[in-house]
Amino acid sequence: MATSKHWDIFCKIVDNFGDIGVCWRLSKQLQNEHQLTIRLFIDDLNVAKHLIPALDTSLAQQTIQNITIISWHTDTKFAHAAQVVIESFACELPPPYLALMHPDTIWINLEYLSAETWVDDFHAKSSKRGQLTRHFFFPGFTPCTGGLLRERQIANTKQERINNQTPQQDFLKSLGLPANNDLKVSLFCYPHAPIASLLTAMATSDQRVSCYVPASGILSSPANFFERDSLHAGDQLTHKNLTLHVLPFLSQDNYDKLLSSCDINFVRGEDSWVRAIWAGKPFIWQPYLQTEQTHIKKLHAFLNLYFSDCDQTSKRSAFSLHDAWQSEHVSSAIWQDYLNKLTTLKPYCAKQSYTYAQQTDLATKLVIFSDKMIKNIAENKV
Ligand code: TRH
Secondary structure, eight states: OOOOEEEEEEOOOOOOSSHHHHHHHHHHHHHHHHOEEEEEEESSSSHHHHHHHOOOOOOOOEEEEEEEEEOHHHHHHOOOSSEEEEETTTOOOOHHHHHHTTEEETTEEEOOOOOTTHHHHHHHEEEEEETEEEEOOOOOOSSOOOOOOTTTTTHHHHHHHHHHHHHHHHHHHHHTOOOSSSSSEOOOOOOTSSSSHHHHHHSSSOOEEEEEEEESTTHHHHHHHTOOOOTTTTOEEEEEEEEEEEOOOHHHHHHHHHHHHHEEEEEEEHHHHHHHHHHHHHEEOOOOOOGHHHHHHHHHHHHHTTTTTTHHHHHHHHHHHHHHTTTOOOOOOHHHHHHTTTHHHHHHHHHHHHHHHHHHHHHHHHEEEEHHHHHHHHHHHH
């Protein structure tokens, strides 16, 4: 089968870490598991450095973990176009690069993830731009979509981690966190989430909670809650049944391990959401805020799909906490009700992680798709 070995991936960092989070994982996986040569063009190395700490932001080009990373700005010179080009999240390829592409170039726009049903119909459709063809590749949860970003080893190691307490305790210890029997909750969200009310609910619930917060833009809310001017990595504060631990912003690998080590994970956006699924633990997702309540439609489409096999009372509790998390207040009753359903939700989320991990992953689907396109082009030339 024809395989194009050289791929270019373009990543424009709109805001936050999701765009580079996805592109960096995808680049590494295409290189490691599919032996492709990847050039990753990034428009903001300073933000990318949060997720790729080895980046030297002063360099125009560098190689990290076998990926060629190129600083992409208006003056970037392009010598050639790869045979397969991934334009992530409709970031708009630069005109000088477009000029180097030809009708045989496989141009794929990688879209944002959604569980909405329309995705099945739109995945892999294409449109013409002059001589070029742009394919729209939609990640998703059903076999008719482009699948989910998942490295090969995840299916095995995650199932082991879900059932094995020892690596989880070792990992928390490696972060300097005390061993205890508290309910463990990780918290990563957008600043507009009703964080203070969640912390109140945790503090007053009937269970001791250790809440781990990687340092990000949300620390002013917990600082207010604990009547501090500011919070920093390493801080540990207790109020009633809640102890809050401020962590440094973690490497992606360590963030994934944190998710696997917690009982409940609050996640956001796109990439941490998918990682929460692979962690196989109950999680609360906060979608990226959009106009016209689009994010709520996305949330409900996902919850309806994800909880389709779940018993109705646990499903209702999960919906209630998710809806409260998108509103201005999480009541203690909603939090407590969710905690009461954990005995059902824990095995359910572990099962869902296993089920979705049986599907073909996004990187493999991209390779299959591009190979098919290359073959079609070759056959049409005969
Ligand atoms: O940062 P995000 O809000 O990104 C968002 C979404 O992708 C959204 O769809 C998009 O429109 C917007 O960006 C522009 O959330 P996300 O997608 O979860 O990305 C966070 C990344 O940060 C993810 O790769 C996990 C990583 N991370 C760490 O590596 N260490 C950490 O400590 C934490 C908290 C996160």
